[in-house]
Amino acid sequence: MMPLTMVKAGEPNVIRKIGGKEETRRFLENLGFVTGGIVTVVSEINGNMIVNVKDSRVAIGKDMANKIMVG
8 A cells, every 4th residue: 555646647546545634534535535446646746636536637735645545
């Protein structure tokens, strides 16, 4: 398992775990980041990422991306 920030752009990855406080996890879940879901990094600029998740394109900051564990 590794944080989403370590993933190469264009590779689909399975979300294994969402870390952080309850409200952070709920926020990410509402965006479509759920355990077992597929997330693909579209691009990364200064640690901030644009990802495809659940047929949506979402921009998340580095701190949020570090809480999403994939593998």
